[in-house]
Amino acid sequence: MTDIKPIIDPTKPKVYIETYGCQMNVNDSEVILSILQNAGYVLTEDMDQANLILANTCSIRDNAEQRIWGRIDQFKLQKKKRDNVLIGIVGCMAERLKDRLLDGHDVDIVAGPDSYRSLPGLIAAVRPDSPQINVMLSHEETYADISPVRMDKNGISAFISIMRGCNNVCSYCVVPYTRGAERSRDPQTILNEAQQLFENGYKEITLLGQNVDSYLWKDAQTPDKDVNFAQLLEMVAKIDPDLRVRFSTSHPKDISDEVIYTMAMYPNICKHIHLPVQSGSSVMLEKMRRKYDREWYLERVRKIRSVIPDCGITTDVIAGFCGETLQDHQDTLSLMEEVVFDSAFMFAYSERPGTLASRKYPDDIPYQEKTRRLNEIIALQGRMSLKSNEKEIGKEFRVLVEGPSKKNPDELCGRASNNKMCVFPSLGEKPGDYTHVKVESVTSATLICSNLG
Ligand code: SAH
Ligand code: SF4
Ligand code: F3S
Numbered sequence: 001m002t003d004i005k006p007i008i009d010p011t012k013p014k015v016y017i018e019t020y021g022c023q024m025n026v027n028d029s030e031v032i033l034s035i036l037q038n039a040g041y042v043l044t045e046d047m048d049q050a051n052l053i054l055a056n057t058c059s060i061r062d063n064a065e066q067r068i069w070g071r072i073d074q075f076k077l078q079k080k081k082r083d084n085v086l087i088g089i090v091g092c093m094a095e096r097l098k099d100r101l102l103d104g105h106d107v108d109i110v111a112g113p114d115s116y117r118s119l120p121g122l123i124a125a126v127r128p129d130s131p132q133i134n135v136m137l138s139h140e141e142t143y144a145d146i147s148p149v150r151m152d153k154n155g156i157s158a159f160i161s162i163m164r165g166c167n168n169v170c171s172y173c174v175v176p177y178t179r180g181a182e183r184s185r186d187p188q189t190i191l192n193e194a195q196q197l198f199e200n201g202y203k204e205i206t207l208l209g210q211n212v213d214s215y216l217w218k219d220a221q222t223p224d225k226d227v228n229f230a231q232l233l234e235m236v237a238k239i240d241p242d243l244r245v246r247f248s249t250s251h252p253k254d255i256s257d258e259v260i261y262t263m264a265m266y267p268n269i270c271k272h273i274h275l276p277v278q279s280g281s282s283v284m285l286e287k288m289r290r291k292y293d294r295e296w297y298l299e300r301v302r303k304i305r306s307v308i309p310d311c312g313i314t315t316d317v318i319a320g321f322c323g324e325t326l327q328d329h330q331d332t333l334s335l336m337e338e339v340v341f342d343s344a345f346m347f348a349y350s351e352r353p354g355t356l357a358s359r360k361y362p363d364d365i366p367y368q369e370k371t372r373r374l375n376e377i378i379a380l381q382g383r384m385s386l387k388s389n390e391k392e393i394g395k396e397f398r399v400l401v402e403g404p405s406k407k408n409p410d411e412l413c414g415r416a417s418n419n420k421m422c423v424f425p426s427l428g429e430k431p432g433d434y435t436h437v438k439v440e441s442v443t444s445a446t447l448i449c450s451n452l453g
Helices: 023-038 062-081 092-101 116-125 175-179 187-199 229-237 257-265 282-287 294-307 326-339 356-360 367-390
Strands: 014-019 052-057 086-091 109-111 132-134 157-161 204-208 244-248 272-274 312-319 343-348 396-404 411-416 421-425 434-442 446-451
Touching (some): 014 023, 023 086, 023 204, 052 062, 062 086, 062 092, 086 092, 086 116, 092 109, 092 175, 116 132, 187 204, 204 229, 229 244, 229 257, 257 294, 294 312, 294 326, 312 326, 312 367, 326 367, 343 367, 367 434, 396 421, 396 446
Parallel strands (some): 014 052, 052 086, 109 132, 157 204, 272 312, 312 343
Antiparallel strands (some): 396 411, 396 434, 434 446
């Protein structure tokens, strides 16, 4: 074997990374880059220059996977043009499809979310007829000791994964299969990472987990020193009042009063909760195995608003889950009208092979009807977002300046604590500065503000 040269030039090989899916994947790509940099790789943003093309993939819905198949075809063209290039598929789709990704697709490396430490070894072992795969899931891996290499441009806002995997088995969801069992990361390593980011000029961190409320660090030596999510949140908030803290995702069955009160106590914990409801019908929620019902969800919203009246609440909604009746769909619409979410991610149900729903319930809402319901949900949310924004007119917010507004580069943009995007004239602020703004007018997506400085 050794006479066949490794495919990648060993002097400063270049890696190109595309990231799909959720914020966890964005953070995982930063972990991957850290591991590869330690092995001598440098990042390139130009695929034509890359020796290693990586796609960090998502399996959450079929269309997410279809997009990636399209990209793999593009990557293959690179291989036709040049001979020192490898293609690696990592992340959730790698975990779900395993060696099926290798069949006739010119993929050289397949690595699941818990096997990134093995990437340098896998890459080195690839030979023309010998692709490499590692899709072992772990009960321990949290990459706690790895400092992610940030790939964002602005150096203001960063993700920190506080846990991995998921122990819920929502019947529609592929994540427990692609990311394995839930495990929490050592809080000290989280604090060190946040502290380091703050010292490097970052002003906002988002603590990430599929279900942050079930974060629990158990210390074998000192069992009385367990750390839950509310405690972790407080520890991070105490790093510095100028460091904003966000988190995602909260699960309606688990979000505790302790977390809500902790948020209320610290001005630098942003007043925003992403609380995916999925459906407004208790019948659907039961079938989805969400372990709460409509009333429970509405009670959690009331609790949040009674403790933090100005809290932003956003959600995820699935249209056309198995057996969803018109009444169930109406229940989703009426819940959305009752809560008035600030914004929402809305999806048509996509059956995922291997999930409980795919084994137990027929995917019986026709495509056109799913789309019709989804469009109704999207249109309603547009009106609700506008309504939610209109009530901010005249209010003042402290915003963290992100940079020039995308639509009008003469103006700046930044988010208020409640996560709403504000656009305002510049008084010479730089990205990472705080300023105060007053809301003058709104669209369904943006607060248009004057800058009070
Ligand atoms: N852990 C988070 C969300 C993970 S996935 C939570 O539990 O809320 C993000 C969103 O994708 C989910 O909230 C859900 O709305 C959507 N989703 C997940 N599986 C889906 C499927 N099979 N079809 C359509 N949407 C899905
Ligand atoms: Fe999927 Fe449910 Fe886990 Fe969220 S909580 S990742 S929807 S199984
Ligand atoms: Fe997608 Fe995996 Fe995230 S399936 S949504 S990348 S956890």
